[in-house]
Amino acid sequence: MPDCPTCGFSINADRLWASLMELARIGATPAGGNARLALTALDGQGRDLLVRWMREAGLQVRVDAVGNIFGVRPGRSGSDAPVATGSHIDTQPTGGKFDGCYGVLAGLEVMRCLQERGIETEAPLALVIWTNEEGSRFVPVMMGSGVHCGVFPLETALAATDLAGLSVRDELQAIGYGGGEPIGSVQPRCYIEAHIEQGPVLEAGRQVVGVVTGSLGLRWYDVVVQGQEAHAGPTPMPLRRDALRGAARLIDQVLAIGHDPAFAPHGRATVGQVQVHPNSRNVIPGRVHFTVDLRHQETPVLDVMEQRLRALVDRPDAGLTVQLHEVQAFAPTPFDPALVARVRAHAAARGHAHQDIVTGAGHDAVYMARVVPTAMIFVPCKDGISHNEAEDADPAHLAAGADVLLDTLLQQAGVAGRQRP
Amino acid sequence: MPDCPTCGFSINADRLWASLMELARIGATPAGGNARLALTALDGQGRDLLVRWMREAGLQVRVDAVGNIFGVRPGRSGSDAPVATGSHIDTQPTGGKFDGCYGVLAGLEVMRCLQERGIETEAPLALVIWTNEEGSRFVPVMMGSGVHCGVFPLETALAATDLAGLSVRDELQAIGYGGGEPIGSVQPRCYIEAHIEQGPVLEAGRQVVGVVTGSLGLRWYDVVVQGQEAHAGPTPMPLRRDALRGAARLIDQVLAIGHDPAFAPHGRATVGQVQVHPNSRNVIPGRVHFTVDLRHQETPVLDVMEQRLRALVDRPDAGLTVQLHEVQAFAPTPFDPALVARVRAHAAARGHAHQDIVTGAGHDAVYMARVVPTAMIFVPCKDGISHNEAEDADPAHLAAGADVLLDTLLQQAGVAGRQRP
Numbered sequence: 050m051p052d053c054p055t056c057g058f059s060i061n062a063d064r065l066w067a068s069l070m071e072l073a074r075i076g077a078t079p080a081g082g083n084a085r086l087a088l089t090a091l092d093g094q095g096r097d098l099l100v101r102w103m104r105e106a107g108l109q110v111r112v113d114a115v116g117n118i119f120g121v122r123p124g125r126s127g128s129d130a131p132v133a134t135g136s137h138i139d140t141q142p143t144g145g146k147f148d149g150c151y152g153v154l155a156g157l158e159v160m161r162c163l164q165e166r167g168i169e170t171e172a173p174l175a176l177v178i179w180t181n182e183e184g185s186r187f188v189p190v191m192m193g194s195g196v197h198c199g200v201f202p203l204e205t206a207l208a209a210t211d212l213a214g215l216s217v218r219d220e221l222q223a224i225g226y227g228g229g230e231p232i233g234s235v236q237p238r239c240y241i242e243a244h245i246e247q248g249p250v251l252e253a254g255r256q257v258v259g260v261v262t263g264s265l266g267l268r269w270y271d272v273v274v275q276g277q278e279a280h281a282g283p284t285p286m287p288l289r290r291d292a293l294r295g296a297a298r299l300i301d302q303v304l305a306i307g308h309d310p311a312f313a314p315h316g317r318a319t320v321g322q323v324q325v326h327p328n329s330r331n332v333i334p335g336r337v338h339f340t341v342d343l344r345h346q347e348t349p350v351l352d353v354m355e356q357r358l359r360a361l362v363d364r365p366d367a368g369l370t371v372q373l374h375e376v377q378a379f380a381p382t383p384f385d386p387a388l389v390a391r392v393r394a395h396a397a398a399r400g401h402a403h404q405d406i407v408t409g410a411g412h413d414a415v416y417m418a419r420v421v422p423t424a425m426i427f428v429p430c431k432d433g434i435s436h437n438e439a440e441d442a443d444p445a446h447l448a449a450g451a452d453v454l455l456d457t458l459l460q461q462a463g464v465a466g467r468q469r470p
Numbered sequence: 471m472p473d474c475p476t477c478g479f480s481i482n483a484d485r486l487w488a489s490l491m492e493l494a495r496i497g498a499t500p501a502g503g504n505a506r507l508a509l510t511a512l513d514g515q516g517r518d519l520l521v522r523w524m525r526e527a528g529l530q531v532r533v534d535a536v537g538n539i540f541g542v543r544p545g546r547s548g549s550d551a552p553v554a555t556g557s558h559i560d561t562q563p564t565g566g567k568f569d570g571c572y573g574v575l576a577g578l579e580v581m582r583c584l585q586e587r588g589i590e591t592e593a594p595l596a597l598v599i600w601t602n603e604e605g606s607r608f609v610p611v612m613m614g615s616g617v618h619c620g621v622f623p624l625e626t627a628l629a630a631t632d633l634a635g636l637s638v639r640d641e642l643q644a645i646g647y648g649g650g651e652p653i654g655s656v657q658p659r660c661y662i663e664a665h666i667e668q669g670p671v672l673e674a675g676r677q678v679v680g681v682v683t684g685s686l687g688l689r690w691y692d693v694v695v696q697g698q699e700a701h702a703g704p705t706p707m708p709l710r711r712d713a714l715r716g717a718a719r720l721i722d723q724v725l726a727i728g729h730d731p732a733f734a735p736h737g738r739a740t741v742g743q744v745q746v747h748p749n750s751r752n753v754i755p756g757r758v759h760f761t762v763d764l765r766h767q768e769t770p771v772l773d774v775m776e777q778r779l780r781a782l783v784d785r786p787d788a789g790l791t792v793q794l795h796e797v798q799a800f801a802p803t804p805f806d807p808a809l810v811a812r813v814r815a816h817a818a819a820r821g822h823a824h825q826d827i828v829t830g831a832g833h834d835a836v837y838m839a840r841v842v843p844t845a846m847i848f849v850p851c852k853d854g855i856s857h858n859e860a861e862d863a864d865p866a867h868l869a870a871g872a873d874v875l876l877d878t879l880l881q882q883a884g885v886a887g888r889q890r891p
Contacts (some may be wrong), residue, residue, distance in 0.1 A: 072815045076503025097547070131559070231603045246704060247701060248700075248704025248705050248709075249704075249705060249706075249709045250706060250708075265703060267703070279669075279670070279854060280669065280829065280831060280856065281738060281739070281740035281742060281763050282669075282686060282688070283667060283669025283670075283671070283830040283856075284670060284733055284830070284854065285670075285736075285738070285829050286729045286737070286738060286739070287729075288669075288670045288674055291725065291740075291741075293721065293741055294721075294722065294725050296718075297718040297721040297722045297741075298718075301718045301722065304712065304714075304715050304718075308708075313707070314706055315706075317703070317706070319752065319753075319754055320713075320714055321702060321714075321746075321752055321753050321755060322743055322750060322751050323714065323749065325742075325743065325744045328742070328743050328744065330690060330743050330763060331740065331742055331763055332691070333740055333741050334741075340751045341751055342702050342751060344702070344703060378633040408703070409563025409701065409702070409704040410701060411703075433704070433709070434700075435701065435704075461809070462490060
């Protein structure tokens, strides 16, 4: 791997990999994955390990009231807002070793490199571990970054309970991470997060780095097709009001919206959930409920996609009625174009095959983009599989992404003796 | 209602209706239906009422080892096999007042008419109440007629248990209907069963009587469409292997087999059950299971329909695999053409709007057709609804069907002073 043309060095790929594997021992599953749910004792052990590593790398650790951990590396200009990176170390119940952890440990690896080379930056740097990104145990998801960015109040987060009735407030205390730092007291000047892609695009295109330009907007709908339940044997075809026949045709047409080249490459239409009533082998379905998930990176295009959806449900098959309800919506979030351009330039300078990409999944960076200039760096994951114990990634790809992170952080923070941007 | 041109009289429509309503008090549900599951104490009460009515109508009651009740009315030719009618009085858990009960009480009404007019038939007549036709509490369904007709052994029926672990053997004893009559000791010479249609055909055609020509053959299949589960956000449309997209298209095409005019009017294709995995709003389905139910009254046509089905699953969409398994099959059962012709002629002679029809649902008559000449008489039910507390029927239609039953039974048995057929 070539050293960075601007920085003159690269991260230590072996150390990055070894740290990922060491963190993955905490909550390791027999199938090779990780189960380290937010604010469990295992999450506490993971945090303890990271805090030790942060301090060993010369970072000043501060924990805020929702358990977000900020490891700050002072810069020459002491009081400046830091250039930040980070992610999360909580996992899904049957999660993998890379989702979130990669972003945290790539950031740590950058800090370690700077420490061992004695490099001082102009602005401070910060490595952030956000609390409960996954939302598997407590909702809302992306809890720590959501509170930090003012998306919902601290009290909402602290009052959230898991299925056993345990609260975020109590579980933070139990693992020793209900910190004294006020929310927002560490406010980065910009934020760059490295992450595995969690999709198949980079692998399919034989790319090493994904330059993330923003996140897709999202709209969720419920659709109910109503017909007439009847016995399969005695009811001739022309007299049926088969809700499933109508639903099957609608589902195919809804998916066709996503496949329409007019909305490519970032248009998505998904039907994930179907419930058939009464769902009996010899009964013609009287009612079918299904969900629709539409995504695109531009609100006006999402509007057009939604119009297409509404037009479909407005002309049901004879004998059927169809109802559509919007249940949730998130606007598209573009990342900071200047910061994205720097990520792109560093990937190119390193000679890594790279492409622009959008994130369809939520990340702490999507909330951070609401308050400070933000970018993300994606690396491929094997077969595009994530939220799965089979999640895997190529050490060379992980190193490549961390190098681009190093370059971008240094350029943003400014290196002593060089011009800050 | 005109009297029968051959018999010179009609059944008592008011008495038939009153008896239906009196039986329906036993196990009546608040919503107006009936819950009188097989071999419960309520079924015992219903049987006791019917046995009393049978004896009052001059029938000699015999109960066999599986609880089938035979009420025999002697004929002039004492030892002849009887001409039989009947049905069942057990119901679904949320059943109606007419399914089964109508056939039993129409037969009883015929016996009452003959008694009050002092009419003697040449051959004996028999009214049969079959045990556990519904199969809601014990399987196999159509248990009493199945044992009688040798479809499965007596021991299979007696050993069957309900969800509480109670056996047919013990529950028969508990209600006093484990009879001493050997299976098959009363073997009718022919069998005619009256029943509500349980479908919408007669009502849609404004018909009063359905002349049932036989039962549809039935084939049940399981289909599994396998793709690749993936997150809805990060996975572009062209890289998806969406099992639900493939399943939705297949379901529409499978239903189109039923709608093909080549298989009309008796071809049926139903997809009643769909299971989507993992069935989560923002996950592209990796696997979909659905059932297929194909029906037709001719085996060669069912073969063609099955070929069409197999051809569909043999060319799955790209990225998907499809598996098909046949899980059960029943051959079509034609009823006795001569007996069916007599039912048709009597309906016509009574001046009732009538049409030929097939039964898509199972009935005791379908098993009886395996061993003796058999026919069925259908009458409309409201909106085609059955197996439902809302089940309803027009008293005039019920009377019309019972009149046709009267005529057909008398013609088959021969009336003293007339020529037996």
